Amino acid sequence: xxxxxxxxxxxxxxxxxxxxxxxxxxxxxxxxxxxxxxxxxxxxxxxxxxxxxxxxxxxxxxxxxxxxxxxxxxxxxxxxxxxxxxxxxxxxxxxxxxxxxxxxxxxxxxxxxxxxxxxxxxxxxxxxxxxxxxxxxxxxxxxxxxxxxxxxxxxxxxxxxxxxxxxxxxxxxxxxxx
Amino acid sequence: xxxxxxxxxxxxxxxxxxxxxxxxxxxxxxxxxxxxxxxxxxxxxxxxxxxxxxxxxxxxxxxxxxxxxxxxxxxxxxxxxxxxxxxxxxxxxxxxxxxxxxxxxxxxxxxxxxxxxxxxxxxxxxxxxxxxxxxxxxxxxxxxxxxxxxxxxxxxxxxxxxxxxxxxxxxxxxxxxxxxxxxxxxxxx
Numbered sequence: 001x002x003x004x005x006x007x008x009x010x011x012x013x014x015x016x017x018x019x020x021x022x023x024x025x026x027x028x029x030x031x032x033x034x035x036x037x038x039x040x041x042x043x044x045x046x047x048x049x050x051x052x053x054x055x056x057x058x059x060x061x062x063x064x065x066x067x068x069x070x071x072x073x074x075x076x077x078x079x080x081x082x083x084x085x086x087x088x089x090x091x092x093x094x095x096x097x098x099x100x101x102x103x104x105x106x107x108x109x110x111x112x113x114x115x116x117x118x119x120x121x122x123x124x125x126x127x128x129x130x131x132x133x134x135x136x137x138x139x140x141x142x143x144x145x146x147x148x149x150x151x152x153x154x155x156x157x158x159x160x161x162x163x164x165x166x167x168x169x170x171x172x173x174x175x176x177x178x
Numbered sequence: 179x180x181x182x183x184x185x186x187x188x189x190x191x192x193x194x195x196x197x198x199x200x201x202x203x204x205x206x207x208x209x210x211x212x213x214x215x216x217x218x219x220x221x222x223x224x225x226x227x228x229x230x231x232x233x234x235x236x237x238x239x240x241x242x243x244x245x246x247x248x249x250x251x252x253x254x255x256x257x258x259x260x261x262x263x264x265x266x267x268x269x270x271x272x273x274x275x276x277x278x279x280x281x282x283x284x285x286x287x288x289x290x291x292x293x294x295x296x297x298x299x300x301x302x303x304x305x306x307x308x309x310x311x312x313x314x315x316x317x318x319x320x321x322x323x324x325x326x327x328x329x330x331x332x333x334x335x336x337x338x339x340x341x342x343x344x345x346x347x348x349x350x351x352x353x354x355x356x357x358x359x360x361x362x363x364x365x366x367x
Contacts, residue, residue, distance in 0.1 A: 040255050042343040049215050114248040116217035124217060131248045 001178070007076050009175040014074075017065045018176060021058060021099070025154070028054045029147060052110060053119040059103035062096060078170055088160070091153055098150045105143040112136035197358045199318065201228035205355035208240065212328070213345030221247040221256075228320065228354050236274035236287045236302075243268050261334055267294045272302065283307055293331040300326070304352075316358040323351040 001012040010018070028051065035047035077085045110117055111127035112135040118124050129135060164172035209222045225241035243264050247253055257264045274289035283305050291300040304322030311317055326348045328334050329341075338344050 040251075042338060042340070045215055045343040113251070114219065116214060116219060118216045121216055133250060 005072050005074050007073065009075055011072075012178075013068060014065070015176060015178060017061055017068070021061050021065070024054050024058050024061070025099075025150075028058065029151065032147065049117070049119075049121065052106065052117050052125065055103040055106050056119055056125065058099055062099035066096060075175060078164075078172060091157055091160075094149070094153050095157065098146050098153070102143060102146045102150065105139045105146060108139035109136055109143055112139060197231060197316075199228075199230035199356045199358045201226070201320075202355040202357055203227070206353065208350070208352045208354075210351070211349045212347070215343055216345075218349075219247060219252075221245055228356065230356065235277060236272070236289070238272040240270040240272075241268065242270055242293075260337060263294060270294075272300065274302070291326075291331075294333055296331045298330050300324070314359065318356045318358070320354040320356050321352060323349065325349050 002009070003013060004011045005014055031047060031051050031054070035044055035051055038044040038047070077088065080088075107125070107128055110125075111129045112132040114131040116124070116127070161173045161176075164170050165174070203225070206226070206228070207222065208226045209220060211218045211220050213219075223240050223242070223244050224246055225244035227239050229237045229239075242262050243257070245253070245256055245262065247256065256262050259265075270291065270293040272287075272289060272291045274287035276289075277285050277287045279285050280303070285304055285306060287302045287304065289300065289302075290297050302322060302324055304320055307319045309317040309319065327346050328348050329339060329346050334344055
């Protein structure tokens with residue numbers, strides 16, 4: 001399997017990072033909602049350690065993917081309308097934006113809430129702000145708006161991939177598959 | 179009659195020679211630290227009073243309702259039944275029975291701590307430093323630290339009993355400004 005991306009297909013690092021991120025996001029969203037709803041308990045605290053750990057992992061993977069895109073190339077868009085290409089670009093850009101904004105807003109929330117974090121109970125995550133109740137509420141709200149937006153874009157992203165694969169029967173999903 | 183006079187004189191002497199030391203609330207600090215998912219978080223009791231006199235020994239009264247951990251959710255949680263249960267136990271009291279000098283300026287107060295309705299023997303090591311002041315009011319700084327096990331006082335039970343999420347050991351530290359209005363002042367003996 002090729003490492004580098006070409007004009008027609010993705011190399012294995014891009015595929016691996018894509019699917020790893022996909023799995024993590026699909027765990028992360030329900031995990032976040034579930035932990036938030038729980039009443040205060042040891043389980044709730046543990047689930048939030050997982051949520052924060054996975055979130056920072058997603059952030060690192062997103063940065064890694066952006067760097068990989070920058071130093072290499074990405075496959076060309078298929079022959080679709082200009083509008084479709086623009087929408088796809090917008091969706092992908094938004095996904096990247098959210099993969100950065102969500103972990104960062106979560107990180108600000110936990111820092112401003114004065115809660116320390118040891119990622120996977122192994123690595124201490126430094127606080128990026130001091131204790132600040134107002135900032136905590138604001139960051140938590142941004143976090144929630146971002147996750148709502150993420151769910152919408154994900155539905156579009158997955159829906160579009162499935163449409164390309166099953167209805168248009170083109171290579172878009174295949175070239176991201178192994 | 180003579181006997182009564184002697185007794186009265188005796189009590190009078192005791193009273194005047196007894197220094198009454200009191201903490202200065204605005205210059206004093208009572209802090210604690212406990213592990214939260216393996217990393218320490220800090221808290222403090224904003225209201226507490228320390229009194230020291232030769233008769234009463236050392237007496238510390240802590241207003242548990244003044245606990246602050248710098249997070250509104252945690253502040254709410256620690257007031258609940260499982261933690262401090264402040265509805266029923268709003269005060270903690272330490273009373274020393276003996277105070278022993280360990281070295282120059284260093285002492286150990288042995289006594290009992292009543293916390294969340296449970297009384298346990300506790301030793302509080304502390305340093306006592308008299309400030310030089312020519313005034314009538316004497317000042318001293320008192321500081322120290324000790325570790326308490328929260329399960330001894332049934333704090334964080336039963337759900338939190340393992341200590342995995344919230345540690346069992348609680349580090350307590352204090353820095354207290356004491357003042358005495360008596361003309362003669364001594365360090366605790």
